[in-house]
Amino acid sequence: MQTLTREIEARAPQLALASVEWMYQDPFWEARYGLERARRFGNEDALFHVRYLLQALAEERPSVMEGYATWLRTLLVSRGMCTRHLDQNFAGLQSALAARAGEAGPVHPHLGRGPLRAGE
Amino acid sequence: MQDIHLKIIQPAQHEIGRLWQENRISVAQEHLATAVSQLALSHLYRHLPRDPSNGKVILLACVEGELHEVGARMASDILEMAGFDVRFLGANVPTSHLVRMVREQTPDLLALSVTMTYHLPALRAALEQTRAAAPRLPIAVGGLAFTWIPGLEKELNVTFHGRDARELVASACRTLGV
Numbered sequence: 001m002q003t004l005t006r007e008i009e010a011r012a013p014q015l016a017l018a019s020v021e022w023m024y025q026d027p028f029w030e031a032r033y034g035l036e037r038a039r040r041f042g043n044e045d046a047l048f049h050v051r052y053l054l055q056a057l058a059e060e061r062p063s064v065m066e067g068y069a070t071w072l073r074t075l076l077v078s079r080g081m082c083t084r085h086l087d088q089n090f091a092g093l094q095s096a097l098a099a100r101a102g103e104a105g106p107v108h109p110h111l112g113r114g115p116l117r118a119g120e
Numbered sequence: 121m122q123d124i125h126l127k128i129i130q131p132a133q134h135e136i137g138r139l140w141q142e143n144r145i146s147v148a149q150e151h152l153a154t155a156v157s158q159l160a161l162s163h164l165y166r167h168l169p170r171d172p173s174n175g176k177v178i179l180l181a182c183v184e185g186e187l188h189e190v191g192a193r194m195a196s197d198i199l200e201m202a203g204f205d206v207r208f209l210g211a212n213v214p215t216s217h218l219v220r221m222v223r224e225q226t227p228d229l230l231a232l233s234v235t236m237t238y239h240l241p242a243l244r245a246a247l248e249q250t251r252a253a254a255p256r257l258p259i260a261v262g263g264l265a266f267t268w269i270p271g272l273e274k275e276l277n278v279t280f281h282g283r284d285a286r287e288l289v290a291s292a293c294r295t296l297g298v
Binding site: 061067068071074075078 | 141142143144237238240241267268269270272
């Protein structure tokens with residue numbers, strides 16, 4: 001577990017970027033926040049997701065990630081995102097990790113679903 | 121007086137956090153509101169009704185990196201009201217300096233506060249290093265970080281875990297025999 005934690009920690013910025021980069025093709029982000037702001041805060045949030053994942057791994061407690069996700073839901077929804085975006089963030093992180101581990105699977109699993117509408 | 125701490129200031133702090141989380145106040149407003157709480161605590165401090173001193177010294181600190189100190193500060197006040205001699209070190213106490221102070225002041229109890237789970241590695245480091253310096257020193261831990269990791273206190277093998285300030289006082293009295 002420690003080796004995995006160290007490996008993720010060493011690549012945290014790259015993993016964070018890979019987990020959300022695909023998402024910005026959705027016109028929602030530019031329409032809602034402007035692309036510069038969407039990217040700035042989206043990338044920042046993505047790095048927080050990785051950091052909390054690292055904490056959960058370090059403590060060997062999934063409850064850290066669960067507590068974070070629950071807390072974050074209110075935080076992000078009140079700032080104009082919807083809960084599905086949060087799901088996408090975490091799914092993107094999962095794919096980025098899988099891609100890093102050399103496993104099969106696309107880096108951007110939701111691209112085929114079409115853009116999300118605000119409030120969806 | 122405890123009611124002002126636990127029924128007014130503490131709920132106010134929780135409400136401030138909730139309002140920020142819900143994007144109804146900014147970080148600046150959150151800091152302003154917290155400063156008001158700190159100011160109220162400062163004014164109240166010299167009026168705290170204190171039990172006669174029980175002669176026991178408690179060192180209370182937020183672990184390295186932890187900036188949320190209002191909860192720990194209220195816990196300090198409530199311990200003082202119960203007759204303890206409290207040395208409150210405040211937010212973000214570097215672990216090495218904490219250990220040095222434990223050596224110098226030889227407290228009867230060390231209480232450590234952690235609000236963000238981010239700072240649990242700092243708590244572990246503080247526990248390890250203070251135990252090396254003072255193996256028999258009872259150590260209490262508390263703070264919001266524990267709510268996301270139920271049962272963590274058992275794993276840390278601390279003397280006790282205070283879920284709130286009153287529980288901390290009761291446990292401190294029991295542990296120190298006062």
